[in-house]
Amino acid sequence: MVDAILGLQWGDEGKGKIVDYFAPRYDVIARFQGGPNAGHTLYVADKKIVLHQIPSGVFHEKTINLIGNGVVLDPVTLKRECDLVASFGVDIKKNLFISQRTHLILPTHRALDKASELQKGNEKIGSTLKGIGPAYMDKTGRNGLRVGDLLDKSFTTQYIKLRLKHQRLLDNFNFQEDISTWEEEFFEAIEFLKELNIVNGEYFVNDKISQGKRVLAEGAQGSMLDIDFGTFPFVTSSNTTSAGICSGLGVAPQKIRDVMGVTKAYCTRVGGGPFPTELNDATGEELRKLGNEFGATTGRPRRCGWIDLVALKFACMVNGVTKVIMTKADVLDNFNDLQVCTAYKIDGRESLEVPFQMTRHKIEPVLKSFAGWNCNTIAAKTFASLPEKMKTYVSFINQYVGADVSYISNGPGREQIVEVK
Numbered sequence: 001m002v003d004a005i006l007g008l009q010w011g012d013e014g015k016g017k018i019v020d021y022f023a024p025r026y027d028v029i030a031r032f033q034g035g036p037n038a039g040h041t042l043y044v045a046d047k048k049i050v051l052h053q054i055p056s057g058v059f060h061e062k063t064i065n066l067i068g069n070g071v072v073l074d075p076v077t078l079k080r081e082c083d084l085v086a087s088f089g090v091d092i093k094k095n096l097f098i099s100q101r102t103h104l105i106l107p108t109h110r111a112l113d114k115a116s117e118l119q120k121g122n123e124k125i126g127s128t129l130k131g132i133g134p135a136y137m138d139k140t141g142r143n144g145l146r147v148g149d150l151l152d153k154s155f156t157t158q159y160i161k162l163r164l165k166h167q168r169l170l171d172n173f174n175f176q177e178d179i180s181t182w183e184e185e186f187f188e189a190i191e192f193l194k195e196l197n198i199v200n201g202e203y204f205v206n207d208k209i210s211q212g213k214r215v216l217a218e219g220a221q222g223s224m225l226d227i228d229f230g231t232f233p234f235v236t237s238s239n240t241t242s243a244g245i246c247s248g249l250g251v252a253p254q255k256i257r258d259v260m261g262v263t264k265a266y267c268t269r270v271g272g273g274p275f276p277t278e279l280n281d282a283t284g285e286e287l288r289k290l291g292n293e294f295g296a297t298t299g300r301p302r303r304c305g306w307i308d309l310v311a312l313k314f315a316c317m318v319n320g321v322t323k324v325i326m327t328k329a330d331v332l333d334n335f336n337d338l339q340v341c342t343a344y345k346i347d348g349r350e351s352l353e354v355p356f357q358m359t360r361h362k363i364e365p366v367l368k369s370f371a372g373w374n375c376n377t378i379a380a381k382t383f384a385s386l387p388e389k390m391k392t393y394v395s396f397i398n399q400y401v402g403a404d405v406s407y408i409s410n411g412p413g414r415e416q417i418v419e420v421k
């Protein structure tokens with residue numbers, strides 16, 4: 001069977017840490033979408049590591065890691081990351097596998113991402129500029145190159161053909177930057193990539209399932225950044241929700257068992273787009289400071305606000321969440337007063353639903369107050385030892401979203417997590 005860990009907000013919920021925590025219970029950890037726009041943080045022997053392309057199970061010797069066909073892969077980032085994990089003694093040749101159907105991010109995809117954002121001006125998405133949108137456009141536009149193509153002698157010709165197409169687009173954007181160094185790095189990384197385990201991902205994962213192995217699908221980004229269900233157009237270019245697991249790995253829906261959705265105890269967003277509970281005040285600043293809310297991929301300050309239960313309930317619905325995992329509860333340790341958003345006022349009318357688009361309307365959050373617990377929880381090991389006021393906060397969330405918080409993370413460390421029981 002396949003279980004999943006994915007984000008329920010706008011990304012950066014702490015998926016990396018949670019996957020790393022659960023990894024020993026699984027045989028295979030598989031990324032099914034997204035690319036190096038992801039930044040998944042975990043700690044190995046007190047050392048902070050941020051993974052962008054490689055699944056977060058890579059530091060567990062017995063766990064196999066698969067980059068699925070739904071991912072877009074930047075060979076340069078991958079090579080850099082392989083070198084990093086190898087320096088921790090990880091044998092990448094033994095425990096990393098890549099689907100031959102995975103689409104490649106070319107240097108010109110990165111250039112196109114940049115050119116497109118520049119042209120959008122004030123309406124820019126706030127993309128990570130990793131080439132994600134253009135690479136997925138080439139996938140759905142049926143132009144893209146895939147990892148399996150690397151092994152064919154026609155690869156360079158195919159590359160040149162696509163590059164020419166991209167150059168015409170870049171000329172239209174009037175994009176002048178010299179990308180020759182990016183290309184040099186790319187071709188160097190391609191040689192490295194060819195030596196890795198390139199497999200038929202869909203057979204690989206289904207064979208594992210038939211053998212009774214446990215597979216964990218690792219989501220990137222978050223449900224509110226999903227191309228279909230997120231705050232379009234301020235989204236990423238893939239299905240970040242559980243539906244993406246089937247198409248991004250080649251597994252059938254009935255194989256998916258637990259969908260573990262990760263949410264922060266509050267909410268953040270990085271990049272542009274609507275964020276109804278955003279706090280542009282001292283409280284927002286306090287959340288950013290205490291939560292160290294700066295992007296793991298781009299270093300940008302994250303926008304901060306209260307937890308949005310309207311969006312969270314919506315995310316639980318579209319994902320079929322069976323368990324909620326709440327991270328960064330410790331960040332709320334020092335607040336006297338906490339708020340949660342229980343409804344939206346859309347152009348003055350109260351609604352419990354996420355509207356199909358959020359930019360053309362005035363959306364105000366309807367907030368409910370909770371007393372903060374005002375004590376330090378980072379050392380808690382059991383649910384019983386957590387403050388009653390935190391339990392009241394969590395219990396309200398359970399009832400509202402209709403799925404239970406099963407784990408509470410109370411610090412960035414691997415062992416800082418409490419099972420609710």
Ligand code: GDP
Nearest residue numbers: 012013014015016040041296328409410411412
């Ligand atoms: P991801 O993209 O979902 O994997 O999340 P990121 O790694 O981008 O951001 C989460 C940040 O919060 C990282 O710096 C983690 O080390 C940190 N973190 C994760 N869980 C907790 C937690 O429970 N408490 C605190 N204080 N930090 C956490």
Ligand code: IMO
Nearest residue numbers: 011012037038039126127128220221236270271
């Ligand atoms: P993880 O996996 C937070 C955001 C970008 C931008 C929008 C589109 O670490 O949670 P893209 O580069 O995909 O074209 O950017 O999506 N974004 C993320 N925000 N966490 C992420 O990944 C993100 N990946 C993309 O900031 O607003």
Ligand code: MG
Nearest residue numbers: 012039040296
């Ligand atoms: Mg992140």
